[in-house]
Amino acid sequence: MAAGGFSKLPNGTVVVALNLPSPSPAGGPAGVRVLVHAQNRARALTRLRNLGLRAIYLRGNTAPPTPDEITAVLHHPDGLIWRTAPDGGVAVTELWHPIRALLRTPVPAPAPAVAPRG
DSSP, X not given: OOOEEEEEOTTSOEEXXXXXXXXXXXXXXXXXXXXXXXXXXXXXXXXXHHTTOOSOOOXXXXXXXXXXXXXXXXXXXXXXXXXXXXXXXXXXXXXXXXXXXXXXXXXXXXOOOOOOOO
């Protein structure tokens, strides 16, 4: 189960933070911290499930978003960002990335064209 939490904002919306194993191939980061801004917790999790992250659940509030993380997600136009998860409480200086950068699959190179013999 992924560690995570949420913070309810004064306007009634929530910011959900989840530490997840990376969906990227072996070359990607070991784990990621995903932030989602939505109307409520259920909608935040639905946004992630609609992107293909099906087994996402939020049980408890063990790792809520920090004030800096809340500011970052509120200032992003998609309201859905990620970065490498901190290891053992070590601060991460990496910038936040849009979610499509994490879920993007590499495009295979086109096969070379073969001229017909004749």
